[in-house]
Amino acid sequence: MYLIVGLGNPGHEYKNSRHNVGFDVMDLISSKYNIAINRIKFKGTYGEGKIGDEKVIFLKPSTYMNLSGESVREACNFYKISNENIIVIYDDISLEVGRMRIRKSGSAGGHNGIKNIILNLSSDIFPRIKIGVGGPKGNLVSHVLGKISGEDKIIIDRVFNAASEAVNIIITEGITEAMNKFNGFQGLD
Template structure:
């Protein structure tokens, strides 16, 4: 069993912001893998599907970004999901828009959602898909809670598709294969 966690903030005012790319990619996976995020429990909204015979739960924590670990801890305790089967998707300001970076462990890198997940798991060893949102051009909070430009949207669509495909590769072939395939990915206009 796998858990795919898309990080973001609940509520319309955060919809389609840089900080919510995790939610957006889970929404895309919902269409691509034909399931519904229609259950509320574990301090989040979730749904499940099968990808190549593997049960995969997709979770959108509703705790707000900085407390995402509460939701993740709650669902993995219930389903007994091992850390190596948790895939977290989130925004990364150190990557340009249109880039992905898949890792199996690492620090939070200043990302408060990841920092909280690490605190609740007691380890930084879990797979993740970092989605480039570009370097801040203004105050960090204003930047990550801001929306993308029309030009960036074209790149995002391609990187979101790649991230949704990376989830499937991680589940079916493992994170190393996904790193080989997607860490050099760069969306073109």
């Protein structure tokens, strides 16, 4: 069983923002696998289904980004999911728009949502898919809460599709295969 978590902030005002790319990828994956994310529990919205032969839980925390770990911990405890079977999808300002990076573990890298997940799981060992949103030219908060538009939107949509495929590969073939295939990915083509 896998828990796939997309990070973001609830509320219409955050829709299509750089900070909500995790939610956006979850929406794409849930549509692809026909798994509705419409049940309320675990301080979030979730749905259950299958990818290949594996049961999956899709989770979008409703705690706001900085407290995402509370939602992840509740779902993990309920379903008895090991850290190695948690896949977290989120924005990364250290990666340029169009880049995606998959990691088995690691630090929070300054991301408060990941920092809170590490705190709540007492571990930094869990797979993650980082979606590049580029660094700010000015204020960080304005940047991450800003909307993705224009050429960046076209590029980021390609990354969302690649992230969706990466989730499938992590589950069906393993994280090493997904890292080998996608860590050089650029959505610029």
